[in-house]
Amino acid sequence: MNSFYCLALFLAVANAKIYTDCSTKPLSEITSIDVQDCTATPCVLKRGGKTELKINFNSLTSSTKLTTKVYGVIGGIKIPWTGLPANACGSVSCPLTSGNSYEYKNSIAVLPSYPAIKVDVQFEFKADNGDNVLCFKIPVQLQ
Numbered sequence: 001m002n003s004f005y006c007l008a009l010f011l012a013v014a015n016a017k018i019y020t021d022c023s024t025k026p027l028s029e030i031t032s033i034d035v036q037d038c039t040a041t042p043c044v045l046k047r048g049g050k051t052e053l054k055i056n057f058n059s060l061t062s063s064t065k066l067t068t069k070v071y072g073v074i075g076g077i078k079i080p081w082t083g084l085p086a087n088a089c090g091s092v093s094c095p096l097t098s099g100n101s102y103e104y105k106n107s108i109a110v111l112p113s114y115p116a117i118k119v120d121v122q123f124e125f126k127a128d129n130g131d132n133v134l135c136f137k138i139p140v141q142l143q
Helices: 002-014
Strands: 028-035 043-045 050-061 067-074 077-080 102-111 119-127 132-142
Touching: 028 132, 043 050, 050 132
Parallel strands: 043 132
Antiparallel strands: 028 050, 050 102, 067 077, 067 119, 119 132
């Protein structure tokens, strides 16, 4: 019986989400988000370094381009996060077609000028018309 509980706990931890979806209308289904060396929140990011981000999703819309906007959210205020290219099509196959699956991979720069604080990092991937194809937040600790 103890083995069953250990297995159940392991599976719960292995499948734990490190993000929260912030989409107001679903234009995609996120199947997984992986941040390098992050298995629990907050994800620890080293200032002056880079970390790998991988997103798998199913698009529910079509778009010829995909634009990335990233923010640090502090006290409800979105502050632009530099260090990730605005054109997401360099990291995912564009154009997006509704019903298809995609994988986005990129490195996130963590500038040394960022303060050593806990912050929610909000990622927005926008379609041609400005609607969010993807929107999610990941709690991070900057060190």
